[in-house]
Amino acid sequence: MNGDALLSIGELARRTGLSVRTIRFYSDAGLVPPADRTRAGYRRYDAGAVARLDLVRTLRELGLDLATVRKVVEREVPLSEAAAAHAEALDVQIRVLQQRRAVLTAAAGRGSTPEELGLLHRLTRLSGRERQCLVDDFLGAVLDGLRAHPAYTAVARSLTPEPPGLPDPEQVVAWAELAELFQDADFRSSVHRMAGELAADRARDDTTGLPLVLAEAVRARVGPALAAGVDPASATAAAVMAPVVAHYGRVLGHAEGRGTTADAMLRHRLADRLEHMNDPRRDQYLRLLAVVNGRPVPANLAPALDWSVRALRTTRRV
Template sequence: MNGDALLSIGELSDRTGLPVRTIRFYSDAGVVPPADRSRAGYRRYDAGAVARLDLVRTLRELGLDLATVRKVVEREVPLAEVAAAHAEALDVQIRVLRLRRAVLTAAAGRGCTPEELGLLHRLTRLSGRERQRLVDDFLDAVFGGLRAHPAFTAVTRSLTPELPDHPDPEQVAAWAELAELFQDADFRSSMNRMAGELAADRARDDTTGLPVVLAEAVRARVEPALAAGVDPASASAATVMAPVVAHYGRVLGHTEDRGAAADATLRHRLADRLEDMQDPRRDQYLRLLALVNGWPVPESLAPVLDWSVRALRTTPQD
């Protein structure tokens, strides 16, 4: 080989911009071996070492370990294969980092104590299967004994939170609050009682869903009255609630004309059902569910339910 074409380690450093000690390290590791040595024993490199070092630097900056870099440089493994595997590994790291950032941001926003931060971290580290088990346990407690109901599958699906792979801080915080609600025995009991009563009411009408259907039917009728400032104790309120009461009666299998006493009983029974829905934790659950799943956050049902119950209890009848 022509000695004039060889570069000293200092010259190679000037060409590549890498420190001499770094080139010496790569040389000792066998990644960029010298092409020859001078009579005095100094390393000499050919022009190809410049391109080789550029590749090594690029691969190292992309996070590849030295052993893998050596295999790529020596063409023991294809660069494309290594790049694909490394990209996949980076995807995992990115997901982890995003989740950590979301947890820390959520913790800062909530003003978490060290204990709460630890819980938040543990909850978000659950695997998809572990999260699903937590959700299933809650829904089984709420809808216990109702699996045979025709609306069971659709309703449980509509109430199932699914934390995405890349949650934002708001979704992380919402998931943590949901997990706390899952463990609230009183809330479970309240939801189970409400689901059971409403499912029994709908036993005669298989096309009618579980609680959400009634709640939304009431919302559709009452929100305009609320916006218009209708007094729930007025005769106008009776007109607003009449179609809801009539529908509820049909669900129960009642005839259209049962008399004033029967109508009063029906109104009070419906009022009882709506009062069961007034647990503020129900609104909280639906709000958190929407945040986790990326759905539009529903308006609180509390004002609608309160107005409806007052109207059903106090509206004068003709």
């Protein structure tokens, strides 16, 4: 071989911008072997070593491991195949980093203790199967006995959180708070009662134009009255609640025009029902659920329920 055409390791370093130490490392690893050696044992490289080193440096800067780089430069693996595999691996790493960032941001925003940070981290690391088991355990407890009800599927869907694979900090916190509620025995009991009532409070053939579900009927009817500052003890309030009372009567299968005593009993029964519904944790759950599922957060129903109960507890009737 013509020695004048070969490059010393120092010359190769000047041409590539790499250090002699780095080139020696790549050479010893078999990525850029010398084309020849001098009698004194010094390495000599051909001109192709420049392009080879450029490729090795590029692949290493992109994060490919030495074994993969060797396969690419030796043409054992197509560059496109190696690039696709590495891009896929980077996607996984990016998701992990984004998840970690969300947890740390959430912990910083909450001023979390080490215990809370550990909880946030564990919850976000749950697999899809593990998350589903956590949700199924909660829903199985609160919806026990309702599976045969026609509204079961709709009720279950309305209560089901679906945490995203890459939650943002707000979703991380919401998911953690939901997980805490899942373990609250008293809340489970409360939701079990509310779920049963929710499944039963759909009026058939409602002619008032209100939503069929009682809670939404209250929200639709009472919301404007609250905004207008209507006194719940007024005749106007009684008129506001009259369609809701009629709705509830149809839920119970009551006929219209049952008389003053029957109407009063219906109003008081509805007031009891709305009081049961007015667990502040209900609004908290629905708010957290909306955040986790990436949906608009519903307005707090508690003010409308409070107003409705006060209106129903009066003796005024329209």
